[in-house]
Structure formats: C-alpha cells, structure tokens
Amino acid sequence: MAKLSQLQQAYANPNMRKMLNLIASSEGVKHGYNTLFGNQQFNNLGAHPNVRKAFKQTDGTTNHTTAAGRYQFLNSTWNNLAKQYGFRDFSPQSQDLGAIALIASRGALDDVLQGNWQSAIGKLGKEWASLPSSTYKQGKRSWDFVNKHLGSNIQQGNHPKFVDLKALGYKPQTTQQTQPNFVDLRKLGYSGNPQQNTQPQFVDLKTLGYKG
Known part of the structure; x- marks a missing residue:
C-alpha cells in the first residue's frame, strides 16, 4: 500500500496527470468530478453519492453500479480508500489521490511515472472497464484513443x-x-x-x- 505522501508526490509528475486525464476521458465523464454513472450530474462533493444505477453489459446482462466521480469510483471502493487514507470528502483533490492509490494498488505506479504506458494500461484494465486492456463486459476504448490522448504509439499487436x-x-x-x-x-x-x-x-x- 502506497503512503499518502507518495500519492501526493506522484500527482506532481506530468505523466501521472496524463494518465488521470486518460482515465477520465476513457470513462467519458461529462461533468468531471461531479459525474454519476450515465453522465448525470450531482452537486454535493461532501461524500460519495452512493447512487445505484442499472446498466446493460455488452453480453446483454443487466448489472448495477454505484460508479461516481471523475474516475467512476464504486461506493465500496471509495469507502476502502477513505478508510485507508483518511479522505473526509469526495473533493477533486481526494478523487485524484484516490485514483492514484488505485493505480498503485495495481502495481502500475512506477510504470505511469516512467511513461511505460503499455505496461501501465495492461495492469489498469482490471480497475477501469473503459481501458482497452479491460476484460469486463462493458464498452471500452481503442488503443488509437489511448495513443491520441497520451501522444504515444502503443501497438496492440505487441501484446502476446x-x-x-x-x-x-x-x-x-x-x-x-x-x-x-x-x-x-x-x-x-x-x-x-x-x-x-x-x-x-x-x-x-x-x-x-x-x-x-
């Protein structure tokens, strides 16, 4: 588990801000930090809104989610982060640090900081369903989308x-x-x-x- 000071230090790295912007763009949030799943806006950032919404997976199955915020945190995920790091609100700063904590928990922190995008995204598909490396039965972005946002040239064919x-x-x-x-x-x-x-x-x- 990364320390809070490590998360704060990582946020100062330009590559981390690139990754955070990519995740937000991939998730398609239209209201930034105030976005509920489905792009409904909410106003109170005092806490995770914990609104449960239904959606259809790509296999036609109906599922439910409490995803919210710029990085679409599930309520259960956010509660764990808040407990670990002492987040007392759902403010932009807390959300940014929470997203970095998830990146670190997937073993991708150093990859992001060093700009090893392919390796980082390969690990983060387990956290964010919208990334091209995701195996979740939800819509996901293309590698071209990723390359455009990162200014990189990741080739999907490089993956075994x-x-x-x-x-x-x-x-x-x-x-x-x-x-x-x-x-x-x-x-x-x-x-x-x-x-x-x-x-x-x-x-x-x-x-x-x-x-x-």
Whole structure:
C-alpha cells in the first residue's frame, strides 16, 4: 500500500496527470468530478453519492453500479480508500489521490511515472472497464484513443495472444509425461515451408482460421 505522501508526490509528475486525464476521458465523464454513472450530474462533493444505477453489459446482462466521480469510483471502493487514507470528502483533490492509490494498488505506479504506458494500461484494465486492456463486459476504448490522448504509439499487436487451439480443431491427448507437447501445425491446415535455420518460425494464425 502506497503512503499518502507518495500519492501526493506522484500527482506532481506530468505523466501521472496524463494518465488521470486518460482515465477520465476513457470513462467519458461529462461533468468531471461531479459525474454519476450515465453522465448525470450531482452537486454535493461532501461524500460519495452512493447512487445505484442499472446498466446493460455488452453480453446483454443487466448489472448495477454505484460508479461516481471523475474516475467512476464504486461506493465500496471509495469507502476502502477513505478508510485507508483518511479522505473526509469526495473533493477533486481526494478523487485524484484516490485514483492514484488505485493505480498503485495495481502495481502500475512506477510504470505511469516512467511513461511505460503499455505496461501501465495492461495492469489498469482490471480497475477501469473503459481501458482497452479491460476484460469486463462493458464498452471500452481503442488503443488509437489511448495513443491520441497520451501522444504515444502503443501497438496492440505487441501484446502476446493466447490462442485456444481447440477452436482450431486441435484435440490434445492426455499424457503423464512432463515433456513439451509439440503440435503438428500441418494437421491444423498450415502448409508453410519449414525453415532451414535456427530462428523461431512465426505462423500467421489467420491462415489457420483464427480471427483474433
């Protein structure tokens, strides 16, 4: 857990302010620190408003949220932050420091301060559903959106992709050995020519029917 003094020091870093602005923009808040989920405005910043609102996820399921503020804190999340850091209101300063505390809790504080955007965003998708690295069933921003706001050139393709070979027709056999299980890509429809060198061979999974 980062100390309050660390949060305050981090806020003075220009990269941190860039990240906070990106998160707010990604969340699409129209009333800044006074925004309820769904972009309804509230006025009293004395405490988290704790208004429960329904919404539909991208899978069609109805869910509920108490998200509020510039960084769309859930009420339960905010209560934990207030207890840990002694926040006595929901003021802009408290919200900024609270967001930095969440960034630190995800292990992304140093990444942000050093401008390692790809690494930072990869970690923060678990905290903010609107970031492109998020796995939540909610709408999220593109990497182009991120690059525009950060002035960076993050390439989504730089992230490793895990492919379910079963979806490509591969049926592994259960073995009791610890040796690596080599897959004959020719059985999956790959007709590439083997390379006569020691370099690893990269296969275009699209030729195998993968639509990632």
